[in-house]
Amino acid sequence: MRAPDRQTDRPPYPPRIRWWTSLRASLAGRRDARTTTLPDADGNLPFTRRLAALSHDGQTQVAQWLHTRVEICDRDIAASAEAIADTRRTLTRVQQRLDDLEGTGAATISPEDAIRHARQVTRLRTERDAAQERASAAAAKLVELLSTRRHILDRARAAAVAWQTRFDHLAACHRRGYLRRRKTASQPVPSACLPSLLAWTTGDLPLLTSVIDTDAREIITVAMTPFDAGPSRTPMQREQVTAT
Numbered sequence: 001m002r003a004p005d006r007q008t009d010r011p012p013y014p015p016r017i018r019w020w021t022s023l024r025a026s027l028a029g030r031r032d033a034r035t036t037t038l039p040d041a042d043g044n045l046p047f048t049r050r051l052a053a054l055s056h057d058g059q060t061q062v063a064q065w066l067h068t069r070v071e072i073c074d075r076d077i078a079a080s081a082e083a084i085a086d087t088r089r090t091l092t093r094v095q096q097r098l099d100d101l102e103g104t105g106a107a108t109i110s111p112e113d114a115i116r117h118a119r120q121v122t123r124l125r126t127e128r129d130a131a132q133e134r135a136s137a138a139a140a141k142l143v144e145l146l147s148t149r150r151h152i153l154d155r156a157r158a159a160a161v162a163w164q165t166r167f168d169h170l171a172a173c174h175r176r177g178y179l180r181r182r183k184t185a186s187q188p189v190p191s192a193c194l195p196s197l198l199a200w201t202t203g204d205l206p207l208l209t210s211v212i213d214t215d216a217r218e219i220i221t222v223a224m225t226p227f228d229a230g231p232s233r234t235p236m237q238r239e240q241v242t243a244t
Helices: 019-034 046-102 111-181 213-221
Strands: none
Touching: 019 046, 019 111, 046 111
């Protein structure tokens, strides 16, 4: 049994389980039953130990696939977050200057100064509108990136579960073959092969960036709420990003 080659468009999935794959696992259980080998501390016999090692290797490939794609996505997220923060600062500065100009009484200045005043107001309004468009575009881009990131994570989780499911199925076939040969033997129960290091399979996956502008903290926290979040979910169940 060999893990499939890595593919660029999808995470590494395990080979499909054919009927002869299940048969081989059952026959391996009979072979293990003919020996005097006892299950180890994890409940594994030689066949399931090799099967667990293969599953570990497959899930490690999935983790590498995930890391490669999320790293690129997170760099773009950090850039979008900084663009939003920079646009906010620009809008604050422009709006302050615009308020100062619009608060100036036009009746107390000469016609020439009034023309310059009107031109400055028009220029600042144009600059403000352009900054607002950039902010909207950056926010839309950030939402798209966060959606893409969640999709990547979900695909990786599905692949990791597929490796675990394959292990569980073949381990069960092996166990049936083992017990068919040793009817009075204690039933070996292999432990789950999912490595504890793959916390992202069930937990959160923090952004792989070291610095995120604190002005974007609220935007990212809201956008990282899971797609299936509903009224019944509590705040502690939300995925949040801690900016440093």
